[in-house]
Amino acid sequence: MNGPVNRQWLLARRPVGAVVPEDFRYCEAPLPRPGVDEVLVRSLYFGFDASQRIWLTDHGGYLPPVQIGEPVRTMGIGQVVDSRHPDYAVGDLVEGFLTWQDYNIARADGPMPLRVLPKSEDMPLTWHLGVFGVGGLTAYFGVTDVLKVGPGDTVVVSAATGATGSLVAGICKAAGADRVIGIAGGAEKCRWIVEHAGYDEAIDYQNEDIGARLAELCPEGVNAYFDNVGGDMLDSLLLSMAPRGRILICGAMASGYTDVQLQGPRNYMFICVKMLTVQGILLTFYRDRLQEGGQEMGRLIAEGRLHVEEHIVDGFEHAPALLPTLFSGKRPGKLLLKVADPV
Ligand SMILES: NC(=O)c1ccc[n+]([C@@H]2O[C@H](COP(=O)([O-])OP(=O)(O)OC[C@H]3O[C@@H](n4cnc5c(N)ncnc54)[C@H](OP(=O)(O)O)[C@@H]3O)[C@@H](O)[C@H]2O)c1
Structure with missing residues (x-):
């Protein structure tokens, strides 16, 4: 050739x-x-x-x-x-x-x-x-435009070490959230999200009972859940949400993405009785606002609010x-x- x-x-x-x-x-x-x-x-x-x-x-x-x-x-x-x-x-x-x-x-x-x-x-x-790509911009629009995180909110984020999740806590804090709790696999990753990614608390999904830990950490319930994992974790969170809480469906890592047709949550009636709002996100819907998202992420980095x-x-x-x-x-x-x- x-x-x-x-x-x-x-x-x-x-x-x-x-x-x-x-x-x-x-x-x-x-x-x-x-x-x-x-x-x-x-x-x-x-x-x-x-x-x-x-x-x-x-x-x-x-x-x-x-x-x-x-x-x-x-x-x-x-x-x-x-x-x-x-x-x-x-x-x-x-x-x-x-x-x-x-x-x-x-x-x-x-x-x-x-x-x-x-x-x-x-x-x-x-x-x-990364931070100006799919993960970073999805984190930005997910927190600010969908979950509309603000003062008084306790936020939980799954896959908190991921390209997206590792940026979510910093964006939430900049938006005025009271507390951000990350979920990660293993003690070392839990330590990492607190020491580097701006999380206040960490839950180790591989070794801890998520529901029990959430009851301990936020007895008043979770106001906003940034869900990257789905599956059993989403079911646990549905039980732990505060009334009128908001859930962002960003991803379904627990499924392994081996199929596009996934089983929904078992605890979905808590959406009804707690009057929750559940919304998805796909960055392609923000294609006209990518520049704005990039500028805002740049500002947060310059202010030292994000660890990349x-x-x-x-x-x-x-x-x-x-x-x-x-x-x-x-x-x-x-x-x-x-x-x-x-x-
Ligand atoms: N909707 C959108 O527009 C959009 C955009 C970007 C990303 N996403 C979605 O967001 C999710 C995260 O993507 P990412 O790029 O941020 O992550 P990533 O950098 O690809 O890392 C994968 C993350 O998933 C976690 N994970 C893997 N298997 C898991 C399981 N069985 N249970 C719990 N956690 C698990 C890992 O955490 P541990 O190492 O702690 O297990 C790791 O933090 C994906 O589902 C992705 O499809 C969606």
Whole structure:
């Protein structure tokens, strides 16, 4: 093959149950050519998101499923190497939907715009996938626009070490919340969220009874629950909510995302008798407010209210092994893969 090699990780088969590295197949292909209104983007960083597992199902969830033999969809940062779209110039750094390959054809339209990143900045490029990416902006709009957290609120957050959850406490505190309690797996992660991520208290879901701990920590009940986990944890929280409490359904990590059709909570009648409000969130609904969200997150960072944590693994070859770690054993913060440096 002449010219640059385009390394790819393709979906080899539909994962059954937990995703494993063997679900993907390595391949090398020629460079694709951009058509009208398209750009050719060289991959620099891939972000890892649990929703990638949903896109590997037959259904695909809120986006079309990745087909067998196709490169795996990811959020990523890249650099434009060829452009047939007036809004993108060669050399621009961009963030948006890419796939697990060195060179991607990207479009400006689609569920999320391909964003051109500002040229000179004194912050790491990778922050555009984390604190200014899907996790950070979902945390921001989830707290401020959906849960409308404010003074007097006791907030509980599940998956509190995650890319999203690790930012939620700081946003809640800035919004005036009285107390923010995080749920994480194991004593070390519980310590981390209190010491680094701004949580007042932590509950260890692997070793403690969540309901009993919540009764102890907030006998008046939980005013707002930022739910990243679903399953039994959501059922416990339904019992622990204060009257007229608010719940944000952000994710369902407990399901492993092996299917899009999940069993709902058993305790759902407490939504009725406590007059709770339950609302979902999907960042694509905020596509016209992303800039505003980014500015507000920038302000919170400048004010020292947010701790930004990243774990960057180097090397394209590691992509298939990293995706399963989202569901067990992942370190706190945003998980990223470095593919190449910008030129
Ligand atoms: N709706 C949206 O627009 C949107 C946007 C961003 C994220 N999300 C969702 O938010 C959730 C978190 O994503 P993220 O990117 O913030 O996290 P992440 O960085 O991918 O980390 C995964 C987190 O999930 C926790 N976790 C994994 N399996 C779990 C289980 N069985 N029970 C309890 N916790 C479990 C882990 O905590 P431990 O290590 O403590 O187990 C870890 O904190 C996902 O469900 C994701 O789909 C939704």
